[in-house]
Amino acid sequence: MFWKRKGKKQDGDAAAAESGGVTTATADEKDAGPDRPAGPAEAEATPTKAEPAAGTERPAGERTEAAGAAAETADAGTGADGTDSAESAAGTSVEDATAEENAKDADGASQTEPAGARDDSAIQLVRTSGVLHVDGEDFDVVSNTWIVQADDDGVIVVDPAHDAAAILEAVGEREIYLVACTNGYNNHIGAAVEVAARDEAPIALHPRELRSWRKVHGVEARPEMEVEGGGQLEVGDLELDVLPTPGTSPGSVSYYIPELGAVFSGDILLAGRLGTVGEGYVDYTTQLASVGEILLSLPPDTRVLPDSGDETTVAAESKNFDDWVSAD
Numbered sequence: 001m002f003w004k005r006k007g008k009k010q011d012g013d014a015a016a017a018e019s020g021g022v023t024t025a026t027a028d029e030k031d032a033g034p035d036r037p038a039g040p041a042e043a044e045a046t047p048t049k050a051e052p053a054a055g056t057e058r059p060a061g062e063r064t065e066a067a068g069a070a071a072e073t074a075d076a077g078t079g080a081d082g083t084d085s086a087e088s089a090a091g092t093s094v095e096d097a098t099a100e101e102n103a104k105d106a107d108g109a110s111q112t113e114p115a116g117a118r119d120d121s122a123i124q125l126v127r128t129s130g131v132l133h134v135d136g137e138d139f140d141v142v143s144n145t146w147i148v149q150a151d152d153d154g155v156i157v158v159d160p161a162h163d164a165a166a167i168l169e170a171v172g173e174r175e176i177y178l179v180a181c182t183n184g185y186n187n188h189i190g191a192a193v194e195v196a197a198r199d200e201a202p203i204a205l206h207p208r209e210l211r212s213w214r215k216v217h218g219v220e221a222r223p224e225m226e227v228e229g230g231g232q233l234e235v236g237d238l239e240l241d242v243l244p245t246p247g248t249s250p251g252s253v254s255y256y257i258p259e260l261g262a263v264f265s266g267d268i269l270l271a272g273r274l275g276t277v278g279e280g281y282v283d284y285t286t287q288l289a290s291v292g293e294i295l296l297s298l299p300p301d302t303r304v305l306p307d308s309g310d311e312t313t314v315a316a317e318s319k320n321f322d323d324w325v326s327a328d
Contacts, residue, residue: 121149122148122149122260123146123147123148123149123260123262123305124146124147124148124149124170125144125145125146125147125305126144126145126146126147126166126167126170127142127143127144127145128142128143128145128161128162128163128166128167128191129141129142129143129162130143130161130162130163130186130187130190132185132186132187132278133186134277134278135278137278139278139279141187141308142308143159143161143162143187143188143307143308144159144161144305144306144307144308144309145157145158145159145160145161145167145191146158146159146264146305147167147170147171148238148257148260149174150177150178150235150236150237150238151236151237151238153174153175153236154174154175154176154177154235154236155171155174155175155176155177156176156177156178156179156180156235156236156238156240157171157176157178157179157180157195157196157201158180158181158182158255158264158305159180159181159182159187159188159189159264159266159307160179160181160188160189160190160191160192160195161186161187161188161190161191161307162186162187162190162191163191164191164194164195167191167195168194168195168198171195175199176195176196176198176199176201177199177201177235177236178201178202178204178233178235179192179195179196179201179202179203179204180204180227180233180240180255180264181203181204181205181209181223182245182252182253182254182255182264182265182266182267182268182307183205183206183209183212183248183249183251183252183253183266183267184205184206184209184210184211184212184213184216184249184251185212185249185267185277186212186215186216187307187308188266188267188307189203189205189212189213189216189217190216192217192223193217193221202223202224202225203223203224203225204223204224204225204226204227204233205223205225205226205227205251206226206227206228206251206252206253207226207228207251208249208250208251209249209250209251209252210222210223212249227242227253228242228244228253229242229243229244229245229253230242230244233255237259238257238259238260239257239258239259240255240256240257241255241256241257241258242254242255243255243256243263243294243295244290244294245265245266245268245269245290245291245294245295246283246286246287246290247268247274247281247282247283247284247286247287247288247289247290247291248266248267248268248275248276248277248281248282248283248287249277249282252266252267252268252290253266254266254268254294254295256298256302260303261299261301261302261303262302262303262304262305263295263298263302263303263304263305263314264305264306265295265304265305265306265307266306266307267306267307267308268287268290268291268295269291269295269304269306269312269317270306270307270308270309270312271304271306271309271310271311271312271316271317272312272316272317272320273320274287274288274291274324275287275306275307275308284328285328288324288325288328291317291321291324292321292325295314295317296314296317296318296321298314299314300313300314300315300318301313301314301315302314304317
């Protein structure tokens with residue numbers, strides 16, 4: 001799967017140029033889809049959005065292919081159903097991507113920590129708190145939502161969790177090009193519909209996560225995009241490789257952006273440990289394979305940005321992998 005998207009402003013500029021007699025592309029290039037934006041937008045312009053162009057199937061980048069075959073097998077062989085989930089929101093905070101975990105005061109409200117050593121304006125973190133229901137139990141969670149600057153005008157929102165208002169406040173006047181969900185648990189999709197609706201952005205989710213999705217959002221609000229491992233999304237100036245990483249859920253995926261040296265791992269890999277659902281593993285063996293064969297095959301300095309807790313790197317987690325194998 002290949003999908004391309006840019007803001008309406010760039011599409012409008014291209015149309016105006018064409019109507020004025022300026023040739024901006026050959027006929028073949030126009031058939032292939034819209035060009036990516038060539039330069040910064042004017043400061044006073046209001047960001048808008050274009051409908052996604054029809055694309056043709058194309059494999060992901062080299063790093064995805066190098067990792068791909070074994071985890072595709074794991075994706076196809078995992079048959080676990082998504083667990084029940086419910087949406088709830090409480091305190092929120094907005095941070096840079098390298099900020100430390102929010103401290104909680106006596107009343108349980110989130111507090112904003114200073115930015116970390118790396119000043120990265122391209123990736124922003126919003127933490128919101130809520131309740132996850134799994135197998136009849138309630139778990140208080142603090143979830144990470146990542147806002148990625150796709151170009152001068154727009155962003156990608158990864159795993160919009162509990163509080164749409166807090167996420168939209170962090171996005172501000174920028175246009176939302178895409179809402180990308182790593183799986184269907186409510187701490188990944190709870191605010192997806194409301195966040196996407198503001199700019200009529202599509203929501204991306206693996207089709208095997210639709211059962212979990214329907215438990216949160218019903219059958220009418222269906223994700224517009226079905227993503228699978230090996231796909232590639234071109235959004236603004238960025239390319240996202242869709243990596244198949246099942247284990248915590250049957251259709252879990254990770255989104256790798258080579259230009260930023262970052263992978264959004266959802267709950268499959270956290271800092272210092274494999275992710276759990278509630279307090280337990282869903283399919284430890286499959287999850288271990290997804291981490292070892294897919295995520296840890298990325299360049300060592302790749303930032304791993306999970307659905308909760310602190311960020312980490314491929315190099316740091318590679319040191320832990322043998323311990324996880326022996327615990328299997």
